[in-house]
Amino acid sequence: MRRELFDIPEGVIYLDGNSLGALPKHVAARMQEVISHQWGTRLIRSWSEGWWEAPQRIGDRIGRLIGAAEGQVVVGDSTSVNVFKALMAAVKGTTRSEIVVDESTFPTDGYIAQSVGELTGLKVRAAQPSSLDINEDTAVVLLNHVDYRTGAMLDMAELTGQAHAAGAPVVWDLCHSAGVIPIRLDELQVDYAVGCSYKFLNGGPGAPAFIYVPKHKQATFENPLSGWNGHRAPFAMEASYDPDPGIARARVGTPDILSMLALDAALDVWDDVDMQVVWKCGLSLTAQFRTHVTRLTSLEIITPDEIPRGNQISIRCADAKNVMDELIARGVIGDHRPPDVLRFGFAPLYVTSGDVLRAAEILAEIVN
Ligand SMILES: Cc1ncc(COP(=O)(O)O)c(C=O)c1O
Incomplete structure (x- = not known):
């Protein structure tokens, strides 16, 4: 195309x-500009000339490709870390007892679910997507939208509906579908989604991942990694953590700006697509x-x-x-x-x- x-x-x-x-093609020249002008010449001033807000701004650009309105996607960390944030936030305060994971999940999702299980006392149950048996014990469901090994795709509408009918939130891993499939996160009322940007989004090796937290969940989204970038007033240097009211609360620490701006440049190829x-x-x-x-x-x-x-x-x-x-x-x-x-x-x-x-x-x- x-x-x-x-x-x-x-x-x-x-x-x-x-x-x-x-x-x-244009990413190399853009990075040359970022390095020699933004870093080399503007130095620390670049933080207030676009760097600080880059995670939210670039998140919105990805949001357009995955059916999320503005202010609900932020870029940063790795998919693994974002799976951790989403799962911990999803099970916070739950009285239910299990985390359901699709049994052919990409390993990192399963490992992270296991850690969340150990930290929270929840048990992890691996199940086939065709028979998830989501029930009143299910605290959260973690699913891969497209299977990394076979390319099989799960029905996001159907499975999100199943989870909601049982009163459970669902976390979708979009690593293999972002940038290839028209995803409708807002429309399907998905609870949380995460994904990487180095595959079909062409963000470059190790490019930062993204996390989607819809507007109506943001006020109650408790980031388990309460880093200063997610604070309401990061530069007030307050002693206690007071999260940002919006999607920035899903941020943690200082973003890797070079990688993030390479992703930003790479996303230009998606303009008007x-x-x-x-x-x-x-x-x-x-x-x-x-x-x-x-x-x-x-x-x-x-x-x-x-x-x-x-x-x-x-x-x-x-x-x-x-x-x-x-x-x-x-x-x-x-x-x-x-x-x-x-x-x-x-x-x-x-x-x-x-x-x-x-x-x-x-x-x-x-x-x-
Ligand atoms: C479905 C899925 N989840 C997660 C990851 C990797 O996550 P991370 O960005 O933390 O390495 C991959 C990488 O291939 C993946 O395919």
């Missing part, structure tokens, strides 16, 4: 935007890859064919690591997940139908 805006090396077919998004068009384009690319791989090889595709699904195709392959090494040596960059999964991500902004065909042909040459 916008490939001309990206710096993809000659001869490379980049199918790993679900792990590390590609570099938008319609997520419905991105979604259709992604579905078409994954469908084309599926067709070519099925025609050219006998490999088993484990990503579900039905819609909705995420923007990746995962393939079972006994010798996944060596096959991926060979693919990369031949210019097709995807990745593999142990023990036997080849993963290919299709970022609609810069992957073309030509890339899809050529990648399938090279894969077939290697495995046949």
